[in-house]
Amino acid sequence: MRSQISDGSRYFESRELLCCELGDEEKLQDAFLSGLIEIMSKPSADSKAGPIVSVRDVHVNFGRNPVLRGINFEVPRGQTLVVVGESGCGKTVLLKSIIGLLTPNQGEVLFDGQTLNKLSDRELTRQRTRFGFVFQQAALFDSLTIGQNVAFPMKEHTDKSDKEIQETVLARLAEVGLPENVIYKKPAELSGGMRKRVGLARALVLNPELMLYDEPTTGLDPIMSDVINELILRTRSRYPVTSIVVTHDMHTVQRVADRVLMFYPTSRLKPSEPQIIYDGSPREMERSRDSRVTQFVRGEAGERLMEMQQLSEARSR
């Protein structure tokens, strides 16, 4: 059985370990079956060899402060991985290391078996067309219109005619629910939700294999957040894409995640503790034995409030 699911075995094993910790035979079986079903239901997962992203012992420091400390995980093809954690725990830094915008101080990030930072400029440019990155503030180019923004990756990397490009741009914008007349507007004229959707359309325009979302729902109203979640799901059903979503929105986690990683800020960890404090399915998260995980899921400040009180008391003394 196991050899058939070698691709997803790591994922399965992590669940198994989690359940073994709980010591619950039934849960172990459940997890085994659900994991198996999820893996079997994704043909792309075992059709190609090797994980699409592997993060190996990555350390990133800003000045003297460690932001990421010994991060290790792999993302099999077709999986939607959601990375959660409070602000400042290094989620965005992780995304930027995956795409090669940041070079880790130690360790390496492999994309499809190759280290991005060791590639030549030309090869790196070619590899980057296989990514789609949705930025937190959309990061549309102010000086270009919406149409030019979405067309940008195609103009850079393909020889398609203007007419073909225009058609693709309109199709992509329609997919994210934006009308045709939007292409002549400048980013400043659009609302936050519309800008995010344009950002998504721009990231999708070259049919990427790996989509990276940096806090896709932050700063949006609940309705627009749900629209974005739905778009992430639709993207996955329409294209054979692997996604890594960084968020602190538990609704997003419940709606889109196949697997959840939870990061913890290094400043609050002891030197020996691992920075990834949860790796498993979104459903299991609530039942985690780690109070840091359950508090995050329920949005309870808990110890943090006590710390604040202690600090203010210490000051007044």
Added chain:
Amino acid sequence: MATASNTDRVRRGGFHPIEAVTGAISDVGGAVVDWITALGDVILFALRTLAWLTTRLPRKETLLPSFYTIGVESLPVVALTGTFIGMVLAVQSYDTFRFLNLETRLGAVINLSLVRELGPVLAATMLAGRVGSAMAAELGTMRVTEQIDALTSMGANPIHYLVVPRFLGCLILIPMLTVMADFMGVVGGYFYSVIILGIDSHHYWDNSKKFVGNFDVFSGMAKSLAFGAAIALISCHRGFNSRPGAEGVGRAATTAFVYSFVVILILDLFLNIGINALYSTLWPEGGQQFI
């Protein structure tokens, strides 16, 4: 380190001369290291820009808008300041030359200082103030709002896409702006000397022709090339390394102008030394005939 030693000092409530001296030494050392790092960073940035310049030029759509903002939009202000500096030169030197009965030499003085010195430096200063700080602010905003990261993530090189057009714009257009400043300065100087002060027009031009040669005009334009390159590189580098927030972008814009201006003056000194050496090797018997 500094904050730790400060709190120690507060706690112990005394002044420790040894700590103060070692602290000062380490501060100076830190500043020197920071300075050398920053200089190395600018040089690397310049080399990367030059490397892109030799491999692939940007498309017309990205070149033309930056040429327009750098060249066309700078013309009026360069022309205006040029005119006034020409008139100011006439006002300042008239009394002295009149005392020596050499009023007609005014043409030579004004026009020579314009084409050799004031035209290029003035055009460069205006470009640094008008275009340099705007470029730093624009690129700084792009850095802060992750637009530069977005470019990279889409497989476009930010230096190729953002810096090379601005660099080319400054490099190609600053000699033309210099010519404009020179020309308007000559017009302004002529207007004040001949029309207002009543100096004889024929002798004014005759003296100008005698003392201002092609070498003077072209050496001024050659200098301006170096200024243009420095402005573009410094301003883009400041923008690329902008700190977050409105304050960071504001600082990027002001430091872009200040650093550009300082570098323009330093370059000016050394280029003048070089140009004089070149002149005396080309025309050993000629030298400076004036005065």
